[in-house]
Amino acid sequence: MNPMQILVIGGVAAGASFAARARRLDETAKITLIERGNDVSFANCGLPYHIGGEIPVRDVLAVQTPASLKAMLNVDARTRCEAIRIDRDNKRVLVRNLSEQTEEWISYDKLMLAPGARPRIPAIAGVNNPRIHTLRNLSDMDRIIADTAPGMNAVVIGAGFIGLETAEQLHRKGLKVKIVQKGPHVLPQVDAKMAIPLENALAGHGIELFLNDEVTQFEDSGKILSCRLASGKTLKAEIVILSIGIEPDTGLARDADLKLGKRGHIVVNEFMQTSDPDIYAAGDAVETTDRFFGGPVSVALGGPANRQGRVAADHLFLREKARPYPGSLGTAIVRVFDVAAGSTGWTENRLKAAGRQYGITTVNDFHHASYFPGTEMLTLTILWDPDTGILLGAEAVGTQGVDKRLDVLATAITAKMTVEDICHLELAYAPPFGSAKDVVNIAGFAACNQRDGLVRTVSRLPANAGVQIIDVRGKPVADASPVPGAVNIPMTVLRDNLDRIDRTRPVVTVCALGKNSYFASRVLKQNGFDVSSLAGGLSTLIK
Amino acid sequence: MNPMQILVIGGVAAGASFAARARRLDETAKITLIERGNDVSFANCGLPYHIGGEIPVRDVLAVQTPASLKAMLNVDARTRCEAIRIDRDNKRVLVRNLSEQTEEWISYDKLMLAPGARPRIPAIAGVNNPRIHTLRNLSDMDRIIADTAPGMNAVVIGAGFIGLETAEQLHRKGLKVKIVQKGPHVLPQVDAKMAIPLENALAGHGIELFLNDEVTQFEDSGKILSCRLASGKTLKAEIVILSIGIEPDTGLARDADLKLGKRGHIVVNEFMQTSDPDIYAAGDAVETTDRFFGGPVSVALGGPANRQGRVAADHLFLREKARPYPGSLGTAIVRVFDVAAGSTGWTENRLKAAGRQYGITTVNDFHHASYFPGTEMLTLTILWDPDTGILLGAEAVGTQGVDKRLDVLATAITAKMTVEDICHLELAYAPPFGSAKDVVNIAGFAACNQRDGLVRTVSRLPANAGVQIIDVRGKPVADASPVPGAVNIPMTVLRDNLDRIDRTRPVVTVCALGKNSYFASRVLKQNGFDVSSLAGGLSTLIK
Ligand SMILES: Cc1cc2nc3c(=O)[nH]c(=O)nc-3n(C[C@H](O)[C@H](O)[C@H](O)COP(=O)(O)OP(=O)(O)OC[C@H]3O[C@@H](n4cnc5c(N)ncnc54)[C@H](O)[C@@H]3O)c2cc1C
Ligand SMILES: Cc1cc2nc3c(=O)[nH]c(=O)nc-3n(C[C@H](O)[C@H](O)[C@H](O)COP(=O)(O)OP(=O)(O)OC[C@H]3O[C@@H](n4cnc5c(N)ncnc54)[C@H](O)[C@@H]3O)c2cc1C
Ligand SMILES: CC(C)(COP(=O)(O)OP(=O)(O)OC[C@H]1O[C@@H](n2cnc3c(N)ncnc32)[C@H](O)[C@@H]1OP(=O)(O)O)[C@@H](O)C(=O)NCCC(=O)NCCS
Numbered sequence A, B: 001m002n003p004m005q006i007l008v009i010g011g012v013a014a015g016a017s018f019a020a021r022a023r024r025l026d027e028t029a030k031i032t033l034i035e036r037g038n039d040v041s042f043a044n045c046g047l048p049y050h051i052g053g054e055i056p057v058r059d060v061l062a063v064q065t066p067a068s069l070k071a072m073l074n075v076d077a078r079t080r081c082e083a084i085r086i087d088r089d090n091k092r093v094l095v096r097n098l099s100e101q102t103e104e105w106i107s108y109d110k111l112m113l114a115p116g117a118r119p120r121i122p123a124i125a126g127v128n129n130p131r132i133h134t135l136r137n138l139s140d141m142d143r144i145i146a147d148t149a150p151g152m153n154a155v156v157i158g159a160g161f162i163g164l165e166t167a168e169q170l171h172r173k174g175l176k177v178k179i180v181q182k183g184p185h186v187l188p189q190v191d192a193k194m195a196i197p198l199e200n201a202l203a204g205h206g207i208e209l210f211l212n213d214e215v216t217q218f219e220d221s222g223k224i225l226s227c228r229l230a231s232g233k234t235l236k237a238e239i240v241i242l243s244i245g246i247e248p249d250t251g252l253a254r255d256a257d258l259k260l261g262k263r264g265h266i267v268v269n270e271f272m273q274t275s276d277p278d279i280y281a282a283g284d285a286v287e288t289t290d291r292f293f294g295g296p297v298s299v300a301l302g303g304p305a306n307r308q309g310r311v312a313a314d315h316l317f318l319r320e321k322a323r324p325y326p327g328s329l330g331t332a333i334v335r336v337f338d339v340a341a342g343s344t345g346w347t348e349n350r351l352k353a354a355g356r357q358y359g360i361t362t363v364n365d366f367h368h369a370s371y372f373p374g375t376e377m378l379t380l381t382i383l384w385d386p387d388t389g390i391l392l393g394a395e396a397v398g399t400q401g402v403d404k405r406l407d408v409l410a411t412a413i414t415a416k417m418t419v420e421d422i423c424h425l426e427l428a429y430a431p432p433f434g435s436a437k438d439v440v441n442i443a444g445f446a447a448c449n450q451r452d453g454l455v456r457t458v459s460r461l462p463a464n465a466g467v468q469i470i471d472v473r474g475k476p477v478a479d480a481s482p483v484p485g486a487v488n489i490p491m492t493v494l495r496d497n498l499d500r501i502d503r504t505r506p507v508v509t510v511c512a513l514g515k516n517s518y519f520a521s522r523v524l525k526q527n528g529f530d531v532s533s534l535a536g537g538l539s540t541l542i543k
């Protein structure tokens, strides 16, 4: 019997992972991997960090090379080779060698499509300009590095994950960086409140933010590029980074009449098979299902891409032992200077956009024991189903321990845990690592308190002057940063000063973090007041 | 109606948490808290760190004081007051004021017993000596600080969590520290292999370890204390720390005829009620149920104590909304210099001792992207049910990210996830925080590979000379630290050198971390060899 011919198009995360797993499952198959770019298996996610020199050595980004794939995996990896046509009837792919400008048909028994995604280019006048860059692979990175020098002006358009990382690293290289963001805050994935610490970090490093704005035109004077904004402002820059999102690179799949989703992603089943069972697809190019609610979703991240590639190989060789891809949750994180922010599952913005009902709980607490040196505050929001208390998603921001809480909550969400369940997660506690009641537990407590009717929360200060604001912080703090219209009655003397509060008007209690205001609201509620507590405290409202 | 009289015995973790939650649920109750020691609500877990000065300010350890409990919670907290008798018939407790040497009966409607545990004192000749200390509260800590000075010799007896932390901090203070440990390795909770990095860290700081040894006698010469060991050795010290474990402080409960467990813990139901429904108990003094298998268990840690206290208060006031305590898992972690180690759920030692069947998987991987600066290796062991693949427990050791993996796995174990489920946990990945395939995913992959018959692992090098050891590390490494009896065939050239391996004899493949040896075992297996892979690699076997 002839060995099975496996052809892989796209040689980075999904494609290389598929090839690697396929080889481990089958020593005899002939595995050929076709990559249009100069490199296979590189660390896309590390690209921004070499621009700023935080990853000092370029070589570490090339996780594998064609030579190492050959030696380790007996995979025939060909770079600078582009698949330009799939002939499904004859099960072959036309491949153009970009170096030698030759073409050849390569036959397959099984084909893996892992072409990934490409940066979205807006239809703006002047956008095709050598000063305007996108960042997807090592060659893009090399060009950005070559075209930048300390002191230059850079404009980053789009403040998602890649835009933020690139802005930080350009600043690290010594450029003067400005960010233009269409929406009202950076990191549109998370709620405005969670983005504030990121914006503070950017501002703290002198990176200027242009929010609720967008570029309408680029003008090249030869020496400098002018970015005209919708607001009428003009930003001048030697270099512009476009990071406004990506789109799946699925022209080849479309031409081959494979089924595509609404936004152009390749549709696959739970074993990553496309509409042609001999063709698998994985990674940024595909649409899988939402792990929580079902329904099509595309999560363009490294973890899903790698694991989807592996699932496809398992389906091909492990038969009945193969396990389906369970869908994507959407867990993501970004570091901006010393602040980390991220989310898992359904964010508040996504729930709102989908018109779903949700409960929301925001708490602040220390990332490890408050009394242990180096303790840092983090803010955690959990979103839950108001009927069942089942967790839907979480958002977190802070300088330490953000990744840990997102991972715990990603696990809890995957397990369909409720807010009650996370009250009693038994997490590792010694002073350098956590707290006896971790912030995840606290979020569970606070959510249960809401569900049990022990507390009513508001997420912003009341606009209505009829509502009394009682600031229960200590007097020195309250005096130093007073809340407009609030009466200061510190929590420690609240019980003795109830007569200072008007029983006929609603009350909102506020404090720095949302904890003492909750305590105060319990006192007031049991004393007959109509009271709400400002969730998350004042700290989260302050720019 | 008279306000409810609530009396709390023991004012630190469980007791104070109960009182705090009770107050938030009921403003009217009269809450009295009796504490024998000088302090309420202090951070026991921080005590070791003030000895070495890592927590420089003593005050931060007093999380609350009687005055702050009064102000914040309207709780009447009385220190230096000891409950000496419970009169259940008349629902009152005899309390002795240790300062004034007076006694008084205090009545209760509901009583909370949170007396905690006390250090175990072995019956050894000479053990009652002012140079011999235990560490449980601030007064103990103050005495240890007063009695130590740089240059002194200290012997720490018992290398569990508290012993290790105290040894580290005495070293930090400049003492010459020796540790005596009865068992074959430090941190008896985890497997020997996982303890090696801790032992290396201790040795690296000049802390001498006396394993498989124990003190049989103390002799005080006046100027120095001699600890005679079973091995015949004698260790001389100015100060000795006894940290060989704890026992529940439940004499009062016993005298009151409350039901106790086999090892003297107070037996409670899932709402923390003792055999007397008007008496609750929580914390180190109680026996709850094992969260996984059921059955009585006592997990003497801060998290369970705090949450148990809260559950009891909920039961008292929230009625049908109260949720039961779900049992304890046993999640613990310790830091020793730069190494962290811990476990969650059923450890290998515990499974062995209980005679339960288990599957075991050990992997090593980087704590965040391998190409990102500062990446550190960690070792993760997962234990699982061989029939169902359901996770039973996990152990982890490393310098970074150990707490995160334990927390994720604690959550997964709580959710009764299988090794298949953790393959597809979607954890937060950006280069500073994780990897596209986190070590938790890798552990899932490796366990599935075992279950699917793709690999057979061994946990130590074969003793039988008939087994061929194939070392697949690169030649320079293999030459520098050869494995006795092994043949070196680097993974990269394995496929071309199969004829160097004897097909008639079993093979064990080895490498540094267990990854390449797995890759090699796949090649050999598919080529007809009888092959096993050394799980976790050589790194975990090296002292
Ligand atoms: C700057 C940057 C930072 C990122 N940071 C993170 C992060 O922190 N965390 C995270 O989880 N994810 C991150 N990602 C996303 C992650 O890299 C992608 O999700 C992942 O690489 C997708 O894998 P893939 O195999 O589907 O596609 P890709 O990795 O894009 O690989 C597809 C490859 O296919 C090739 N190809 C396409 N068409 C053809 C063809 N016709 N013939 C031959 N070859 C073809 C392309 O040249 C490309 O190299 C980042 C991405 C970028 C660009
Ligand atoms: C040095 C040290 C380090 C630790 N490190 C950690 C760690 O890193 N992580 C972790 O999770 N846990 C740690 N622990 C354990 C944790 O502190 C305990 O699990 C927790 O404090 C138990 O709470 P408790 O309320 O049951 O008992 P305790 O905190 O011990 O409080 C009980 C109190 O009751 C008082 N009492 C007893 N009998 C009477 C009586 N008859 N009348 C009046 N008062 C009485 C005692 O004086 C005592 O103060 C550590 C403990 C110590 C000692
Ligand atoms: C380099 C690349 C081809 C590697 O593929 P891979 O060999 O499957 O991945 P890894 O090197 O992580 O190894 C994982 C394999 O080793 C096994 N493994 C890892 N550590 C192990 C250990 N200590 N013991 C036993 N097995 C181990 C895993 O189980 C897995 O094998 P399996 O899939 O057969 O179960 C692919 O991941 C890649 O191209 N990465 C770079 C690109 C990328 O991911 N970009 C996006 C993010 S930056």
Ligand SMILES: CC(C)(COP(=O)(O)OP(=O)(O)OC[C@H]1O[C@@H](n2cnc3c(N)ncnc32)[C@H](O)[C@@H]1OP(=O)(O)O)[C@@H](O)C(=O)NCCC(=O)NCCS
Residues within 6 Å of the ligand: A362, A363, A364, A365, A436, A437, A442, A445, A446, A449, A513, A514, A515, A518, A536, B011, B012, B013, B014, B016, B017, B020, B021, B024, B040, B041, B042, B043, B044, B045, B046, B063, B064, B302, B303, B306, B310
């Ligand atoms: C000090 C002590 C009495 C505090 O008890 P406590 O008030 O229940 O605990 P905390 O101060 O952590 O506050 C937790 C409460 O605040 C709420 N909370 C905390 N942060 C909040 C936030 N940002 N928003 C809303 N609510 C918040 C929690 O929901 C919880 O209230 P609940 O139990 O009514 O739901 C007790 O924990 C103690 O004695 N600790 C020290 C001793 C100890 O634990 N030792 C062992 C470990 S070192």
